[in-house]
Amino acid sequence: MNTTVTSAARKTAPPPARGGLVQPMRDSLVIARRNLIRMVRIPEVVIFAVIQPIMFVVLFAYVFGGAIPVPGEPGNNAADYREYLMAGIFAQTVTFATAGAGAGIAEDMHKGLVDRFRSLPMSRGAVLTGRTLADLVQTTLTVVVLTIVALIIGWRAHDGILKAIAAIGLLLLLGYAFSWIGALIGLSVRTPEAATSGGLIWLFPLTFVSNAFVPTANMPTFLQHVADWNPFSSTVLACRQLFGNPDGLPSDAWPMEHPVLASVLWSIVIIVLFRTLAVRKYRSATA
Template sequence: MTAATDAVPVTAPAHPLVQSLRDSLVVAKRNLIRMSRLPDMIIFGLIQPIMFVVLFSYVFGGSMNIGGSTSSSVYREFLMAGIFAQTVTFSTAGAGAGIADDMHKGLIDRFRSLPMARGAVLTGRTLADSVQTALTLFVLALVALLVGWRTHTSFGEVLAAFGLLLLLGYAFTWVGALIGLSVRTPEAATSGGLIWLFPVTFISNAFVDSSRMTPWLQHVADWNPFSATVQACRELFGNPGVSTSDAWPMQHPVWASLIYSVLIVAIFRTLAVRKYRSASV
């Protein structure tokens, strides 16, 4: 009597990059589902930038001199690139708090027990935060149109500007991830994420013309990565605020924005993944 045995097919292990991408998308999906079940988190994330748009537009609009004009409508168009950039960078604090919360609850240890790429937990989290940031930008753009903001270039250039904004937001999210892994509580991550964001966003050309600053402060503002993205968006939107600075980032803002964002991702992703591995041991 003979016994027939079925051969069990052996599947080759996936390439490490494919496995990392697959795991990252799974983690991103998990975070997006969690966000969808917490609509108040999304709503409160929208309220703050909308308040900035309204307050800056109507409170400071008539007192700012942009290109020799004190018109509030001119300032609104000048302002919006800065508000968009501020919104995507302020998402850093939320990303850091979320990762710190996962660490505090032991979720990271559970992920670590699974056969998955180590960097996928952080990559998935940052991708999910980028989706939320894109939603916030979309709503904010609608509000900006309602208060009088307009673009004067092609649809492709407008999309390119929003692409640069999302890339900057994604880059700064990795800074938030590193902060979230370096502190003990979500509250500390939120505070730590906001402390450094205020000088980055306000020592820039986002809300005022940097040429009106003192020379040393103007130099800092002109080489600020945040300023490069703001200036690039103004050019791509066709909004007022063309820089007269000789600084290379202000003369080539699109390229400067791309280079800055890619460098920030490369540096802080490396540091965050290294911190994640040491913090999980």
């Protein structure tokens, strides 16, 4: 009888996930496809994600554009501020996708979908990797739409298409890195609503205590140091330089002197750290 029970258990138990690199990549792409199909079936999620940055562009460009001078530029030209502004709006847009990533994972956890994924013979990290890849696709679409809006209001990339593509690549790398922070938040809370709030509340000081919207020269000394070493500031300045836009006379802090390298290093560190923490949290949360 014991042999019969054991044989039956083996038939009903899910087969173990295969090792190597190919299987985890395949599993991640399957999960990413599932999330992309879900986005297509619920288009209002993508639409609202696009509308928010457009509102920021219009409000900052036309409400504050004539009131904020850009250091190093002659006069107080609203067109200069629009070009100064756009790198900050791009970076804010890709990082604010963090809240959506966290809410999506929290919703899957709340509905028990992650537990069903766990019963399948698939890589443990594939659920999170697939989700973050799908979010990266949505972020790319949002950046494309935002670029069109920026061109309409007068923004231009002056240093050629290759440098502009490199700047977009840095933005998407930062957005992907921050989506892992969102994944960790989504795994750490009980409801999607909490994930949305938790994913946004820390982003506001991160984005505003930076060089995204105003030059840091007039900030108190302590906040200047915080802004200079803010990973968000490095990516914003790197994009301004690659786009050929006004950079607002950055400070002599190392990240501000080497913004492209600093942006890449910050993003890699965030990905490695928070992916490790998120996968570990996923395993313990669904055990």
